[in-house]
Amino acid sequence: MRVFLLSLLVRFGCGAELQLEMYGSLESPNFPDPYPTDTKQNWTLSVPDGFRITLFFSHFDLEPSYLCEYDFVKVEADGEALAFFCGREETDTEAVPAQRVITSPRNSLTVQFVSDFSNEERFSGFVAHYSAVDIDECSERGDEEPLCDHFCHNFIGGYYCSCRYGYQLHTDNHTCRVDCSGAVFRERSGILSSVNFPGPYPKSSDCWYRIELEAGFRVHMNFDPRFDVESHPDISCPYDHLKIQAGSREFGPFCGDRSPGIIRTDSNIVSIRFHSDDSGENLGWSLSYTATGSQCPVPEALPNAVMVPIQSEYSFKDHVVFSCQPGFLLVQDGGTSDRLQLECQADGSWSGRPPRCDITSRWQQRLLSAVWKSGPDSAVSPSKPVPLPVFFQLTESKGGLKRGQLAGMEEHQNGSEVGA
Numbered sequence: 038m039r040v041f042l043l044s045l046l047v048r049f050g051c052g053a054e055l056q057l058e059m060y061g062s063l064e065s066p067n068f069p070d071p072y073p074t075d076t077k078q079n080w081t082l083s084v085p086d087g088f089r090i091t092l093f094f095s096h097f098d099l100e101p102s103y104l105c106e107y108d109f110v111k112v113e114a115d116g117e118a119l120a121f122f123c124g125r126e127e128t129d130t131e132a133v134p135a136q137r138v139i140t141s142p143r144n145s146l147t148v149q150f151v152s153d154f155s156n157e158e159r160f161s162g163f164v165a166h167y168s169a170v171d172i173d174e175c176s177e178r179g180d181e182e183p184l185c186d187h188f189c190h191n192f193i194g195g196y197y198c199s200c201r202y203g204y205q206l207h208t209d210n211h212t213c214r215v216d217c218s219g220a221v222f223r224e225r226s227g228i229l230s231s232v233n234f235p236g237p238y239p240k241s242s243d244c245w246y247r248i249e250l251e252a253g254f255r256v257h258m259n260f261d262p263r264f265d266v267e268s269h270p271d272i273s274c275p276y277d278h279l280k281i282q283a284g285s286r287e288f289g290p291f292c293g294d295r296s297p298g299i300i301r302t303d304s305n306i307v308s309i310r311f312h313s314d315d316s317g318e319n320l321g322w323s324l325s326y327t328a329t330g331s332q333c334p335v336p337e338a339l340p341n342a343v344m345v346p347i348q349s350e351y352s353f354k355d356h357v358v359f360s361c362q363p364g365f366l367l368v369q370d371g372g373t374s375d376r377l378q379l380e381c382q383a384d385g386s387w388s389g390r391p392p393r394c395d396i397t398s399r400w401q402q403r404l405l406s407a408v409w410k411s412g413p414d415s416a417v418s419p420s421k422p423v424p425l426p427v428f429f430q431l432t433e434s435k436g437g438l439k440r441g442q443l444a445g446m447e448e449h450q451n452g453s454e455v456g457a
C-alpha cells in the first residue's frame with residue numbers, strides 16, 4: 038500500500054508535472070509501449086524542507102546517439118545539471134544510468150525527457166523511482182561554519198540546536214547568547230571583562246555593565262592590552278562593539294585588536310555596553326577601574342596646632358583632625374573644644390574652616406613666671422605668642438616650675454605632657 042505523507046499532483050502546461058510526494062515513480066510517455074517521437078516532458082519533484090531527493094532508474098531504454106543528441110533524459114537541480122542519459126542498458130551502456138543513484142542537493146529536482154523526430158528502433162523508455170531522504174544538517178556542513186553555535190541535533194526532516202549550561206538559545210535558533218546585563222559595580226575599584234575572557238565571547242548578546250560611585254568620585258578605566266573584538270577593515274565596528282557612556286561623554290565604539298588603553302571619564306557613573314553579533318570567534322576585552330575623589334586644598338599650618346594626618350594631597354572622603362599644643366585651647370566660631378575634624382567634601386571644599394589655637398590664661402601665667410625666673414634676656418615676652426615649631430617644654434619639680442630644654446613639636450605629639 039502506498040502511503041503518501043503529502044500527495045498532490047499538479048499537471049501544468051505541456052507535459053510538466055509537479056510532484057509533491059515523499060516518494061513516487063516516473064515513466065516515459067506510453068510506457069511500457071515505445072515512447073513517441075517529438076516529445077518533451079518535464080517532472081518537477083519537490084519534497085519538504087529538510088529533505089533531499091534520491092532518484093534511481095529501474096529501467097532505461099532510449100535511442101542511443103553520440104553525446105545523447107537524439108533522445109535523452111536530463112536531471113537538474115537548482116539550475117545545475119546532475120545527469121544526462123541516453124542509450125540502452127543492455128547494449129549501449131556508455132551513457133545509461135545503470136545503478137547510479139542521483140541525489141539532489143536540496144529538496145527539489147527536475148527530470149526532463151526529450152525525443153527527436155525519429156526512432157530507428159522501438160525503444161520502451163524508462164522507469165525511475167524517487168524518495169525523500171533526511172538531510173543530516175549537523176554533519177553535512179563540509180567547510181562551512183557549523184549551523185549550531187554549541188550543539189546540533191539531527192532529526193528526520195530537520196535539526197535543532199542547543200546550548201551549553203549558562204547560555205540560552207537565541208531567537209535565531211542557532212546562536213547561544215548569555216544574560217550578561219544588569220551588573221552594577223559600586224566599589225571604588227574593580228575589574229570588568231567580556232564573558233569567558235580571554236576565551237571567545239558569546240554571540241548574539243548585549244551586555245550592559247554599570248559603575249556607580251558616590252558623587253565626588255571620578256572613574257578611571259584601564260583596558261587590558263589583550264583586546265580582540267570583531268571588526269571590519271573599512272566600516273567602523275559593524276559587527277561587535279564596545280561603547281562607554283560617562284555622564285554626557287561617550288567613548289567608542291571600540292573594536293579591532295587595539296586596546297583603548299586608559300580612559301579618564303570625569304564621571305562617577307559609567308555605563309558600558311558590549312554588543313556581539315551572531316558569528317565570529319573573538320577573545321574580548323577586560324578593564325580595571327579605579328576612582329579618585331575631588332581634590333581639596335592642603336590646609337595651611339596654624340600656629341600651635343597639630344594636624345593629622347599630614348599628606349601631600351587630600352581628596353574626597355579624606356579627613357584631618359586638628360588639636361592644639363598643650364597650653365593652648367582650640368577655638369572655632371566662638372566656641373572651644375579639644376579637637377576638630379574636617380572632611381574633604383564631594384565638591385572639593387573642606388567641611389569647615391581650620392580652628393585657631395589660643396593660649397590658656399593659666400598657662401600664660403605659668404609661662405610668664407618661668408620666663409621671668411630664667412632672666413630678662415628670654416625670647417618670650419608676655420605679649421608675644423610662643424613660636425612654632427619650637428616651644429618651651431615645662432616640667433614640674435619640687436621647687437616649682439623650671440625652664441626645660443627646647444623641644445620639637447613631634448616630641449610633644451608623642452605625649453610628653455605637662456602635669457597640671
Ligand SMILES: [Ca+2]
Pocket residue numbers: 074100107108152153154155156157
Ligand atoms: Ca529518437
Ligand SMILES: [Ca+2]
Pocket residue numbers: 087171172173174191192193194195196
Ligand atoms: Ca535532518
Ligand SMILES: [Ca+2]
Pocket residue numbers: 267276277313314315316317318
Ligand atoms: Ca561577532
